[in-house]
Amino acid sequence: MGGFLVFLFLLGLGFFFGRMNERKHFASLHQREEDLSHITISTVKKLPEGYVSSAFVTGNVVISIDYFKRIAAALRTLVGGRIGSYTTLIERARREAILRMKEQAQENGASHVANVRIETSSVFQNASQQLGSLEVYAYGTALK
Amino acid sequence: MNDIQISNLETIPGTKIIKHLGMVQGNTVRAKHVGRDIMAGLKNIVGGELRGYTELLTDSRVECTRRMLEEAHERGANAVLNVRFSTSSVSAGASELFVYGTAVIVE
Numbered sequence: 001m002g003g004f005l006v007f008l009f010l011l012g013l014g015f016f017f018g019r020m021n022e023r024k025h026f027a028s029l030h031q032r033e034e035d036l037s038h039i040t041i042s043t044v045k046k047l048p049e050g051y052v053s054s055a056f057v058t059g060n061v062v063i064s065i066d067y068f069k070r071i072a073a074a075l076r077t078l079v080g081g082r083i084g085s086y087t088t089l090i091e092r093a094r095r096e097a098i099l100r101m102k103e104q105a106q107e108n109g110a111s112h113v114a115n116v117r118i119e120t121s122s123v124f125q126n127a128s129q130q131l132g133s134l135e136v137y138a139y140g141t142a143l144k
Numbered sequence: 145m146n147d148i149q150i151s152n153l154e155t156i157p158g159t160k161i162i163k164h165l166g167m168v169q170g171n172t173v174r175a176k177h178v179g180r181d182i183m184a185g186l187k188n189i190v191g192g193e194l195r196g197y198t199e200l201l202t203d204s205r206v207e208c209t210r211r212m213l214e215e216a217h218e219r220g221a222n223a224v225l226n227v228r229f230s231t232s233s234v235s236a237g238a239s240e241l242f243v244y245g246t247a248v249i250v251e
Contacts, residue, residue, distance in 0.1 A: 010189055014189055017189075017190035017191070018190055018191040021192045046153075047153050047155050051157045052157050052158055054149070054151050056150040056227065060198060060205075061193055064188050064191055064194050066192075067188065067189045067191075070188075096193075114153055115152050115153050117228070121231040121232070121233065121239075123239050133194055137205075137229060137231065139152065139227075139229060140152065143157065
């Protein structure tokens, strides 16, 4: 019984704080993306014309899912289909990593980031092999 | 060593490659830290960014990049082009970071 109450408590905690964090994060992503929209990015490998110097820029983030969503995803895997909770988690991580890379590009005074590569990996996987946290790493060449 | 330019493009603007010196690489395997893991355990309940891990991986990438640059420096390169990163988890609780590129002399 006690164990079940702890489970419910964690579930509630995950639900409320997880939602709050997610909403806050999306709002901040939206705002910062708007602020940095003057820096364009591309995945083209060839050097575009008209730039005089380059710098290597990177951005990374490790993000963790909350308890509620983890349980929801575990239940989802029983029936299959789209796991919404992981979709938004990975989207947040990817947008955050790209933004950090763009912020570095801005510090360098760049106006374009070429050959952007994004790498996603599940880091420090725990013993039970479930996806707890994942890392997204974005890198590219900032040009000015 | 700090004056070696890094790029993941095939050229550096305004320069010409005059010599290729072959592939250079750097790697590092990092394990997580118990203290950080406890904090991460709490974060696993409410979700969000695990700052300790973000920093850990950033530091590790700086280290493997430094190793790659050392190798490039030994060969007398002044730029490393077409740089790629790769991450793999080698065992539970440890990650390998690997970076590689082509050392060249540009002018």
